[in-house]
Amino acid sequence: MVALTETDRSMGASRAEIPDRRRQARKLSLVLVCLLALAIVINLALGASGTSLWGALAKLASGTPLDMMERVVLWDIRLPRVVLCTLVGAALAVSGAVMQGLFRNPLADPGLVGVGAGAGLGAILSIVLGGFLPVALQEFFGAYVTPAAAFLGGWGSTLILYRVSTRGGRTSVATMLLAGIALGALAGAVSGVLIYMADDQQLRDLTFWQMGSLAGATWEKSLIAGPVIVLSIAGATWLAHGLNCLALGEAAAAHMGIPVQRMKNAAIFSVAAATGVAVAATGGIGFVGIVVPHVLRLATGPDHGTLLPNAALLGATLLLGADLISRTLIAPAELPIGIVTAVLGAPVFLWILLKRRGLVDQ
Amino acid sequence: MRHPSFTLLAAGAFVVATLPVQAAERVLSIGGSVTEIIYALGAGDKLVARDTTSSYPEPALDLPDVGYIRALAPEGVLSVNPDLIIAEAGAGPVETLDVLTQAEIPFVEVPDAYTGDGILAKIDAVGTAIERPDAARALRDKVAAELTEVAAKVASVRQDDRKRVLFILSTRGGRVMASGTGTAADGIIRMAGGTNALSEFEGYKLMTDEAISQAAPDVILMMDRGGDHGASNTELLSMPALVTTPAAKTGAVVRMNGLYLLGFGPRTAQAALTLAQSLYGAL
Numbered sequence: 280m281v282a283l284t285e286t287d288r289s290m291g292a293s294r295a296e297i298p299d300r301r302r303q304a305r306k307l308s309l310v311l312v313c314l315l316a317l318a319i320v321i322n323l324a325l326g327a328s329g330t331s332l333w334g335a336l337a338k339l340a341s342g343t344p345l346d347m348m349e350r351v352v353l354w355d356i357r358l359p360r361v362v363l364c365t366l367v368g369a370a371l372a373v374s375g376a377v378m379q380g381l382f383r384n385p386l387a388d389p390g391l392v393g394v395g396a397g398a399g400l401g402a403i404l405s406i407v408l409g410g411f412l413p414v415a416l417q418e419f420f421g422a423y424v425t426p427a428a429a430f431l432g433g434w435g436s437t438l439i440l441y442r443v444s445t446r447g448g449r450t451s452v453a454t455m456l457l458a459g460i461a462l463g464a465l466a467g468a469v470s471g472v473l474i475y476m477a478d479d480q481q482l483r484d485l486t487f488w489q490m491g492s493l494a495g496a497t498w499e500k501s502l503i504a505g506p507v508i509v510l511s512i513a514g515a516t517w518l519a520h521g522l523n524c525l526a527l528g529e530a531a532a533a534h535m536g537i538p539v540q541r542m543k544n545a546a547i548f549s550v551a552a553a554t555g556v557a558v559a560a561t562g563g564i565g566f567v568g569i570v571v572p573h574v575l576r577l578a579t580g581p582d583h584g585t586l587l588p589n590a591a592l593l594g595a596t597l598l599l600g601a602d603l604i605s606r607t608l609i610a611p612a613e614l615p616i617g618i619v620t621a622v623l624g625a626p627v628f629l630w631i632l633l634k635r636r637g638l639v640d641q
Numbered sequence: 642m643r644h645p646s647f648t649l650l651a652a653g654a655f656v657v658a659t660l661p662v663q664a665a666e667r668v669l670s671i672g673g674s675v676t677e678i679i680y681a682l683g684a685g686d687k688l689v690a691r692d693t694t695s696s697y698p699e700p701a702l703d704l705p706d707v708g709y710i711r712a713l714a715p716e717g718v719l720s721v722n723p724d725l726i727i728a729e730a731g732a733g734p735v736e737t738l739d740v741l742t743q744a745e746i747p748f749v750e751v752p753d754a755y756t757g758d759g760i761l762a763k764i765d766a767v768g769t770a771i772e773r774p775d776a777a778r779a780l781r782d783k784v785a786a787e788l789t790e791v792a793a794k795v796a797s798v799r800q801d802d803r804k805r806v807l808f809i810l811s812t813r814g815g816r817v818m819a820s821g822t823g824t825a826a827d828g829i830i831r832m833a834g835g836t837n838a839l840s841e842f843e844g845y846k847l848m849t850d851e852a853i854s855q856a857a858p859d860v861i862l863m864m865d866r867g868g869d870h871g872a873s874n875t876e877l878l879s880m881p882a883l884v885t886t887p888a889a890k891t892g893a894v895v896r897m898n899g900l901y902l903l904g905f906g907p908r909t910a911q912a913a914l915t916l917a918q919s920l921y922g923a924l
Contacts, residue, residue, distance in 0.1 A: 326716045327717045347744060348719065351740060351744040352716060355743055356716045356719070494712065494713075494736070494737065495737070496736070497736050610717055610720065611706070611708070611714070611718065611720045611721055612706050612707055612708030615712075
């Protein structure tokens with residue numbers, strides 16, 4: 280509560296400026312759409328192999344069949360990766376923004392406060408113990424077991440986090456951060472036990488997955504993650520008005536006709552779904568969820584109506600940029616993308632803390 | 642989740658169907674021992690790239706590195722334009738292997754077993770894949786002879802004199818990650834005439850201090866690279882887990898190059914002999 284009032288004041292959101300802000304945000308959306316399109320094209324065009332996007336497009340236009348290398352590199356490697364990267368980037372940024380709205384604090388981030396760890400625990404559980412599920416069940420759920428388990432893990436930890444840190448409708452940031460640390464430690468401990476039990480093959484799956492990487496992007500993963508992420512983002516934008524009202528406090532929001540409890544449940548559900556499938560598809564990728572919404576709030580203010588769609592656009596663009604670095608910097612090998620986002624994001628995060636110490640000390 | 646072995650099986654079946662008619666000219670080698678064997682077969686000039694674990698012989702280091710054996714990136718692998726990929730067991734992830742199958746690049750997975758016969762089988766498999774059967778036969782005979790010689794020397798050590806050897810993978814954060822059975826470390830300890838001090842479990846595990854002192858190793862065996870393996874012998878032997886062991890009393894720590902010690906390639910017979918000599922003196 281205190282935090283956001285302060286945010287508003289520091290950004291000088293006086294009444295006269297609001298329509299102006301809104302126009303600015305719309306302009307920004309246009310710019311972001313262009314940037315995203317550009318990032319998508321660059322990511323399709325550049326890669327470790329010399330395969331040319333333009334050559335392939337020219338062939339398509341003239342009706343010449345693509346050779347195998349072009350088909351595999353563009354259709355089986357780069358395109359699914361770009362799709363998954365766009366989806367996950369958008370999911371991480373919007374989840375961050377919704378969570379920050381829900382907790383009324385710009386430091387809340389699913390990765391930071393243990394939701395990512397919870398989702399990760401779910402995924403690890405399904406990798407290590409999935410073999411114990413009845414065969415019929417395994418066949419029925421197939422590739423959905425890990426995303427579903429990650430979602431349940433993320434949902435559970437968000438609920439616990441909210442219960443622990445919210446008293447009488449007021450969320451204590453310090454409690455939230457500490458509870459997040461505790462949840463992260465707990466998830467880490469249980470993961471440790473499971474890793475101890477895992478056999479060699481499972482261990483390989485886990486290590487690859489824990490590093491956070493888009494190298495395993497496939498059409499299958501994109502098709503599983505796609506609908507869930509698109510629905511959660513759509514759901515989140517639908518909650519925008521409610522989140523705006525919630526910024527004034529729960530009582531105020533209730534007086535404004537917002538069904539507060541239902542809205543909060545929906546927000547928690549959408550954060551858990553988006554974070555869960557994102558974590559299941561690519562492993563832990565940090566800092567997108569905190570840096571993107573913050574930069575946007577600085578630029579165009581805290582209105583969720585414009586913040587959430589812009590966060591989706593900027594999140595996707597940033598993650599595409601990070602993935603481009605991870606794919607090309609040490610080619611033909613790859614950097615785990617979690618390393619790239621941490622190197623880019625951690626300094627920004629520290630800068631936020633430095634500039635706005637008041638956010639934590641209340 | 643689809644079971645990885647299905648995909649591997651499918652990939653395996655595919656390899657049989659698409660092995661090239663002419664010998665491969667652009668080979669990508671994944672795994673330190675496979676790279677060593679290819680060089681030993683005189684086919685080093687066919688290599689276009691390697692993975693991170695391929696650090697021997699020296700010329701291999703000049704090849705482009707496509708990344709860690711278990712985290713290969715599909716486009717990185719395709720970018721070196723190989724017409725044959727030879728990999729140690731455990732290369733992955735599955736998603737990358739799937740893409741390689743779709744690109745119709747022949748992929749040969751070389752079986753891994755931590756015994757002398759395992760090495761010979763590897764040499765055969767690599768020789769077949771790069772179509773150098775004669776060179777493979779010669780190398781196989783040479784390695785087999787060396788292995789027999791080491792085995793004979795080691796057999797002269799009396800059963801009562803056999804040393805209990807503890808292989809420590811890392812001591813990160815003061816906790817000992819040690820080898821049980823079924824690992825390359827266990828294999829080389831046996832070949833060198835030692836007894837693995839930990840035989841109750843398979844693979845590498847983090848050990849409690851008490852379990853280590855209970856295991857009472859006579860000798861500590863480690864890899865000699867930097868990082869967390871860089872702890873000096875004095876530091877190592879004063880760790881609570883190790884301070885009570887016979888190895889600490891005699892200061893018996895053996896460090897060897899990781900790929901040399903655990904590679905299970907053409908140099909393994911010599912590695913076993915080196916290890917045996919540091920355990921028992923000249924044999």
